[in-house]
Amino acid sequence: MKHTLVAGALLVTATLTHAAGFQLSSPDIKSGGTIDPRFEFNGFGCSGDNKSPARQWRGAPAGTKSFAVTVYDPDAPTGSGWWHWSVINLGADVSELKPDAGAVGGANLPKGASHVRIDYGVAGWGGTCPPQGDKPHRYIFTVYALKTDRLELPADATAALAGYMIKANALGQASFTAKYGRAKAKP
Template sequence: MSSFTLHSPDIAADGTIDKRFEFDGFGCSGENKSPALQWSGAPAGTKSFAVSVYDPDAPTGSGFWHWMVVDIPASVTELKADAGAAGGARLPAGASHIRIDYGVSAFGGMCPPPGDKPHRYVFTVYALGVEKLELPPDPTAALAGFMINANLLGKAGFTAHYGRPAA
């Protein structure tokens, strides 16, 4: 049985996400900074990691990708706070952002419609059997997700919630 786990010192599993992680735009006014994430117990044979944050409750028909990082070296066991800053300078060497549903290659904070029931945000780390995913330049999060699952050895994650009051 695997003991692969993911946690955040900034966000409690099944807890409420702090407003500082909210997006800054589209009527939201957070700091748009990614939380710190830490993992341990990766499966044997792990050659790299990927991380994603996904909102399955977004009213899009397909959910909403808030963050995706690929090609994180196997020696890395955390992403520091604000690793999702645009440009990738805060990512571990070799890792890169994938373009998310805000249309940027960076972290995009939570911004559910006002008055919606709090959305679920699924934080996942994936252990992969390849050092680098074979992706074209500027892939979508869906394509990266396909390649992650094609090379998956194991995954760990947690869900947290965020909502905004009705206007």
């Protein structure tokens, strides 16, 4: 933690590191690769299966008490990016999310874990769906190792609030990025 005095107030900033040996991967999506259309959202003009891909991680830093997983598109034309998935309260003994763990309702999540409401307005996976004709968007898949057993968030918490609490409690993170684009609509 870094402490800074700003205008008479103490500002505490968490320093997030990529922990040595902490790794995230997916059998469904290669780091630096292209995301398969089956993970595309079904709605807003997109017609994918809206199923979340599997994820595995290993090498969490010492002291990890829980995990959180997020998927974020920094290229969405919103001014603030787009949250596609946010999962909190994954136990320290959890090291993977199975395919379609993102189903709305949380039935496919490990015990104790929960979804956070994302930018589609639901608590669950929201697949890729960049505007047609945009250059391929980057999707950042991240797992965070947390120093707390649970994040206590309101039931209607936003992904941005969850992100704030995740980063405030993170010991380390592991990420990979993949891309997805949609061809321009034919006239």
